[in-house]
Amino acid sequence: MRVLPALLLTAIGSHACAATTSTDPIQLGVMQGFPPAMDKRVTKLNAFEMPNLRWALRNARSMSPSAGIDRGPSPLVLPVGTQLALDELNFKVGEATLSLPEYLQQTYTDGFIVLHHGKVVYERYLDSFTARQPHVWASMTKSVTGLLAASLIAEGKLDPKARLANYVPELAGTPFGEASVQQNLDMQVRATYPVNLPPDLGLFAAAGILPRREGMPDNIYDFLKVATRPQASADGDIWFYQNGSPEAVAWAMRRITGKSWSTLVSERIWSHFAEDDAYAQVDQLGTEMASGGMSSTLRDAARFAEAVRLAAAKGTADDPFVQAVQLALRPNDNQALIKNNPGAKERAGYSYRDYWYQKNDGEGSVEAAGRFGQRIYINPKRGLVIVKMSSAPDMAPRATSADATAHASAPKIDSVTAFNSLISALLPTLK
Known part of the structure; x- marks a missing residue:
């Protein structure tokens, strides 16, 4: 079937x-x-x-x-600030000019929030989505996994230069196990997935989100063993965005700490600022999908982004969360690798570290992004945070290797270019 x-x-x-x-x-x-x-x-x-x-x-x-991700006792307060007149904002998307409400509607946006210096200056919920309702983060989950890894690296418990199989011997001989921890964190791993088990849909099936055909892996750990490593290849000289690396890093973190991914997220990240519990989808073994399975409310996603902004702006790393953020967001120099990836043309000029996109705009801006139109944008210099949760159709299969041609995915209106056009129009409205 x-x-x-x-x-x-x-x-x-x-x-x-x-x-x-x-x-x-x-x-x-x-x-x-x-x-x-x-x-x-x-x-x-x-x-x-x-x-x-x-x-x-x-x-x-x-x-x-x-699996649940527990909130803490003292959520980060998000006071209401002077509202920006963003309903009147217009910007170019391709040849068309759209207002912000038109853009949000046409990109199947469920929730959209803008914070300026920690205050809510614009917030919208569309098509029956509500403020108390959790929403899938998709691959923005990777950025959480990256911060967890950075926190363990900062503590000396995870060596970024070490071969990942040193922590997970079961991955020896696989692309993820033979690459270093940092190469996995930066998506600089040469891996080839079977055509019938691409890095996205194959994982969805292994996690139980999609039905499985006979013979397909029925858990995340086994899915990590299906990718092969090209002969006589060197990791680090390519950039290939896929789900195996963050799942492998999460496996290593579980082994190091003896704790589940969801427990680590709660203890090290979520309990610092969240108002509501979050959760992560798990496979039949209870393994969280650390590359894309998290859900939370829009406001708690904004609290996460604001906490990252505040940590990035601190002059000294005076607590573990701040240390993790500052380590994860250090500038990287892999722009050329991203530019050379045929599936990342819209990210030309970006670099990437610890599952965060670095915009290299001179303002320290970073982004997290996920399938179906999930976006977090953080601009430390401007004190700006934007979170967009969406449900835009996008089931085109992803590339099975760094050299394979990716199928078309998000339409132009929901592209990186379109979102950057929105950012460019919004920045001048800040005071």
């Missing part, structure tokens, strides 16, 4: 019609009623079709098992 290809076709095909019709899952009756109507039920077979995707990304723990 060829489940994955069928999902791809239906999800991609649904994108064209979704752009011209409402995809608000509540208005359309998705998973409403006791019980929901048969044609309104969301399952693993149809979760990536519209409008089901919009419901699924807001209710991930209803789709698969999850």
Whole structure:
């Protein structure tokens, strides 16, 4: 049974019609009623079709098992500041000029928030999404994993130069095990995934988010063993964005600490600022998907970004979280590697470290990004934080190696270029 290809076709095909019709899952009756109507039920077979995707990304723990990430006793306060008139903001997206509300609607935005010096200056919830509702972070989760690794490196418990298999012998001979910890953290690992097990959909199936075909790995640990390492190749001289590296780093961190990824996130990060518990999707062994499985409210994602901004701006690293942030956000020099990756053309000029994009704009700006339109933007110099949570259809399979051609993914309106155009228009409005 060829489940994955069928999902791809239906999800991609649904994108064209979704752009011209409402995809608000509540208005359309998705998973409403006791019980929901048969044609309104969301399952693993149809979760990536519209409008089901919009419901699924807001209710991930209803789709698969999850592990909790505990909040702390004293959440970071987000006072309301003088509101920016961003509903009147216009900017270019390709040949078109869009207002911010048009951009948010057309990119299937669920929630969008702007902080300036820690104050909420713009906040919107669209298509029945609410402030108390958790939303999938997708690959923004990687940036959390990167901060965890940086905290262990700062403590001397994780050696960035060490071969990762030194911590996880089961990965010896694999691309991730033979590469160094830092090469994994910077996505500079040569790996080739089987065509029928790409680094995205293969992992989704192993984690239980998508149905599995017979013979596919049924847990994250086994999925890490399917990638092969090209003969006579050197790690470090390429940039290849994929899910295996953060999952391998997370495995190493569990081994070092004897704690789960979710416990580490709670103790070292989330409990410092969050108002609500977060959670992460897990496979059948209880292993968290450290490359993309986290969910939280929009405001707690903004608190996370603001905590990172404050830590990055501190003159001295006077506590473990600040040390981790400052270590993870040190400038890297791998812009040329990213520029040479055929799937990262929009990231030309960026560098990358510890699962954070470095914009190299002279203002210290960094970004976290995830599938389906998730974005965190932090500009320390301007005191600016932006978080965008979305459910834009994007089920094009990712490249299976650094040399493979990636399929088209996000449409131009939801591209890095379009988001940067928004940033350029927004910055002059700050006072």
